[in-house]
Amino acid sequence: MNRLPTCCAPLQHHWPLPRPVPGAVLVSCAFDPARLAADDFQRAGIEQTASLQRSVAKRQAEYLAGRVCAREALRLLDGRDYVPATHEDRSPIWPAGIRGSITHGQGWAAAVVGAQVAGLGLDQESLLTEERAERLAGEILTAAELHRLDRSQQALTVTLTFSLKESLFKALYPITGQRFYFEHAEVLQWSTDGHARLRLLTDLSATWRHGVELDGQFCVQDGHLLSLISV
Incomplete structure (x- = not known):
């Protein structure tokens, strides 16, 4: 469905850091676990794994917010519609040729992606x-x-x-x-x-x-x- 989850505020495409990284895109959003709706994963078109289903609302909301930001960052980067899945070590699985990083905490999430870098950490x-x-x-x-x-x-x-x-x-x-x-x-x-x-x-x-x-x-x-x- 790919709509914004109820628990997330509108996405921001911005660069709050002092120095641009050529070709990199950063997207962020505020989120509120208290506003997490039962259909937010379905609404956003993001898979809710069995592990996530067993998680508390805070974990679900921060995962959802981070993945929503990552998908939008990738769309802005090269037009693709892609949601990073998760490796067994819990790191995101990015498309071939793409580096990225997701962060979240205290009601705020962000993702940065780029194709002209060997690595990104946010x-x-x-x-x-x-x-x-x-x-x-x-x-x-x-x-x-x-x-x-x-x-x-x-x-x-x-x-x-x-x-x-x-x-x-x-x-x-x-x-x-x-x-x-x-x-x-x-x-x-x-x-x-x-x-x-x-x-x-x-x-x-x-x-x-x-x-x-x-x-x-x-x-x-x-x-x-x-x-x-x-x-």
């Missing part, structure tokens, strides 16, 4: 409180990152580091097939204009080795942080 996080950032810093930041940490910007720095590393994983995992964790990458620097630089601290493949550096970008809006890594 992640959205709510800004941590100072207390929570203090508790999580040791789990998310490497020793070098902790040493460089400006305590006056602790909440933003810890949230940003978490998000950038999530985006890095989403960008590189489909390329390398290798899982890695917070201690396997570090944020070397970031600036308030939304630019960041990261370095791998582990070997993932012959190409993606310890010491390889990549650029990232981010923006902060309404208490949420959005980050992107494009390869």
Whole structure:
């Protein structure tokens, strides 16, 4: 049927991040699990798997919103009508020649797709409180990152580091097939204009080795942080 689900607000085709990625398309929408209707999957023309049927409304709504955004992003990219299915590891299955990433949380979902990139990773996080950032810093930041940490910007720095590393994983995992964790990458620097630089601290493949550096970008809006890594 391909209509907008009741739980989703109108889709936005925009680029909130500071630096465009050539040929990439980003679509987002707000969603409300409390407004999820029994026929929303049918209404949207998206398959509701047995696993999703057993899920709580929040999980169903965020999955639905993310897939609706992904389908619209692909339509805008090259005109195709395609909804990414899901691998056993829960990562989206993109069409051949397409890279993409989906993120959702706290009533907002987005998808980015592109054909002129080797990898894309998109992640959205709510800004941590100072207390929570203090508790999580040791789990998310490497020793070098902790040493460089400006305590006056602790909440933003810890949230940003978490998000950038999530985006890095989403960008590189489909390329390398290798899982890695917070201690396997570090944020070397970031600036308030939304630019960041990261370095791998582990070997993932012959190409993606310890010491390889990549650029990232981010923006902060309404208490949420959005980050992107494009390869």
